[in-house]
Amino acid sequence: MQNVKANLYECFHCKGEGTCLTGANGASCAACIKKNELKGKEFFGLICGSCGGIGKAEPLTERMNKRMAPILAIVLVVSLLALIFWAALVKSTHFSELLAFSGAIVGSIMGFYFSGKIGGS
Ligand SMILES: [Zn+2]
Ligand SMILES: [Zn+2]
Numbered sequence: 001m002q003n004v005k006a007n008l009y010e011c012f013h014c015k016g017e018g019t020c021l022t023g024a025n026g027a028s029c030a031a032c033i034k035k036n037e038l039k040g041k042e043f044f045g046l047i048c049g050s051c052g053g054i055g056k057a058e059p060l061t062e063r064m065n066k067r068m069a070p071i072l073a074i075v076l077v078v079s080l081l082a083l084i085f086w087a088a089l090v091k092s093t094h095f096s097e098l099l100a101f102s103g104a105i106v107g108s109i110m111g112f113y114f115s116g117k118i119g120g121s
Contacts, residue, residue: 011057013050020048073109080106 010016013032020032028036028046035049047053080102087095 008056008058011048011051011055014048014055016055018048018051018053018055019045021045070113073113077106077109 011018013022014020020028022032023029023042026044028043032046032049033040033043036043036046038046048055051057084095084099084102086092087098092098
């Protein structure tokens with residue numbers, strides 16, 4: 001089990017209940033009926049389509065950040081390495097500056113991701 005601290009908030013759709021009661025007369029709403037892949041008009045106590053029935057949801061931005069950050073870091077590292085390689089190849093006069101600059105960035109990225117701040121999620 002991973003011990004990742006997630007910044008969860010109470011699901012706004014089901015108000016933390018886990019079941020959708022937002023339709024008419026406490027029935028589940030059309031969106032959740034659709035999410036549960038049911039055909040019909042009135043269902044009660046369906047699993048909330050927004051949070052999947054857990055009553056808690058992760059903010060979308062947080063989910064994006066967790067997925068995007070490692071990808072961005074990898075892209076950045078790869079492109080910087082390519083830049084260094086290219087500078088060496090064309091014998092750029094700025095090679096040493098480029099190497100120092102890229103090295104600092106790559107070093108800080110590596111330090112960030114391998115120091116356990118992200119938690120390997
Ligand atoms: Zn609903
Ligand atoms: Zn919910």
